Amino acid sequence: MKGKAYTMEQTNISSSLVTQFRVDFMNICDEIGKVIVGYRDIIEDVVICLFAGGHVLLEGVPGLGKTMLVRAISKTLDVPFSRIQFTPDLMPADIVGTNLIDVDERGKRHFKFQPGPIFSNIVLADEINRATPKTQSALLECMQEKNITIGGVGYPLEAPFFVLATQNPLEMEGTYPLPEAQLDRFMFKLLVEYPSLEDLNEILKRTTEKITIEPDKSLDKEQIVSYIQLIREVYIAPHVRDYASRLILATHPQTEFASSLVTRYVRYGASPRGAQALILSGKIKALINNRVNVSFDDIKNSALPAIRHRMILNFEGEAERKTTDEIVTEILANIPQSSIEIG
Secondary structure (H helix, E strand, C coil): CCCCCCCHHHHCCCHHHHHHHHHHHHHHHHHHHHHCCCCHHHHHHHHHHHHHCCCEEEECCCCCCHHHHHHHHHHHEECCEEEEECCCCCCHHHHHEEEEEEECCCCCEEEEEEECCCCCCEEEEECHHHCCHHHHCHHHHHHHHCEEEECCEEEECCCCCEEEEEECCCCCCCCCCCCHHHHCCCCEEEECCCCCHHHHHHHHHHHHCCCCCCCCCCEEHHHHHHHHHHHCCCECCHHHHHHHHHHHHCCCCCCCCCCHHHHHHEEECCCHHHHHHHHHHHHHHHHHCCCCECCHHHHHCCHHHHHHHHCEECHHHHHCCCCHHHHHHHHHHHCCCCCCCCC
16 A cells, blocks of 8 residues: 655654653553553553543453452542442432532522532443433433533533443343443443453452552643543544545445445444544554554554444344454455555
8 A cells, every 4th residue: 555654743743742642651551550460452442542532331241350440540540530330220310410409698599509420530330231221321411522411501521531331241130231322422342351360360369468559640630631632633544534434334234335244134333433433543553653643453453342332233143143243353354445545
């Protein structure tokens, strides 16, 4: 593939800023790694979503350290943190807050807004699928608009606003599947697998012996916000953006880009938010690799976590127990890179 090389000057990003971002990114991952054994890819993907201004859904069976991972992130970053334990009786007001009747010193009554735990920079939505769809939907406006409307009054959420949700894929009793609109708000869905023998032994060593490890504080909220803005300045060539668009269109069975598995097993494909996730994560991966322009590999390497939760299988796909990961893998193998020459 022929293409034009893009320098630091052309993208308005200095080499020192790229280096500093990479150092800070790796430092955060290393500090989290002091507490979390293994899962380096998961840790990096979570930090990518943080700097992209997105949200993360962590799926895994109980006991794999999903909640501990989120707590480790909150200890590494010098920002406010709150935890919401989702239960069947949790109400929307328990998340966003409510208007209470307050009495001033003159005895006059008036409404006063009492903020909920969502008013934080990092929010852990623990076991999110245990709450009812009505309560889950309370997060929709928060996650997308970074704003809450109560009684016709809008309350902006302070940046950075980062939601990390956990859910158990096995337990069905007392759980409610996340609505498609809710899933689409998550930039990445990450699958937390069982640890290897080596990692399991290290976990047991740390948790059954007198060992205390605490991460050091890395970045404050102002630094995080500045990096979120920096990401938007990373260059992506039109042919690379076109490739990301074709990957998303290939998840829709009615398009010309659909593969055989998509045509047969997929009911609905990914939304434009999937393409946004591909591009933003690709920009961060470029900076991590000391580049100021996005490559095809940057897009490919983000495809599974960015798309897997945005595809809905049809009846045949569910009956044959097909997975969206299998289908996304086939899409990556079949969609060619653009042949458009830039310059």
